[in-house]
Amino acid sequence: MAKDLLEAYRIGEDAYQTFKQERLQEDAPSTQFHDRITKKKLKTFSDIRKKPRNQGLTKEVVLKADRKLFGQMVLIAESRKLQMSDVLAHPLGRLPWALANGDGSLCKTNKAAPARELEKKFSPTGEIPKPSATIIDGTSLVQKLQGNDQTFLQVAESALSHVLQQG
Numbered sequence: 001m002a003k004d005l006l007e008a009y010r011i012g013e014d015a016y017q018t019f020k021q022e023r024l025q026e027d028a029p030s031t032q033f034h035d036r037i038t039k040k041k042l043k044t045f046s047d048i049r050k051k052p053r054n055q056g057l058t059k060e061v062v063l064k065a066d067r068k069l070f071g072q073m074v075l076i077a078e079s080r081k082l083q084m085s086d087v088l089a090h091p092l093g094r095l096p097w098a099l100a101n102g103d104g105s106l107c108k109t110n111k112a113a114p115a116r117e118l119e120k121k122f123s124p125t126g127e128i129p130k131p132s133a134t135i136i137d138g139t140s141l142v143q144k145l146q147g148n149d150q151t152f153l154q155v156a157e158s159a160l161s162h163v164l165q166q167g
Contacts, residue, residue, distance in 0.1 A: 001043035011040055134167045 004011075015037075023033045077087045100106050141162060147155035 004042040008042055015040060136163060136166055
């Protein structure tokens, strides 16, 4: 890496001279002017942090969650006198199961489910007690406004009036 960094200017100059000779100065150039230039793969400081790729030496295995696996984890934790909270703090797969399925694909969520759960717990009333709050979905509000042919001021005023009306 140090050699590449120290000689980077000279390597660049050599590449320029080669380009000039092959593509500009020859009577019948061997390569066309717009042909691809080969990249000089010089080592830099960022290459220090790169870990070498394992050449098939290790395999990542996703564990299948079932009762047998959980039972083995409990037995091993008990025999080694480990706390179960420490054992269960680590995910069994590449991603936590709250975010992904066992195969690594991300979970699909039903975005309307929290609103339905809130609606189940409460019934509508004729009178709103004080103090109270209103939750407004800002994204849906902006989409409803349809601010085509309006200035930012007009869109902001209509959004504010809508929010005050809802509140």
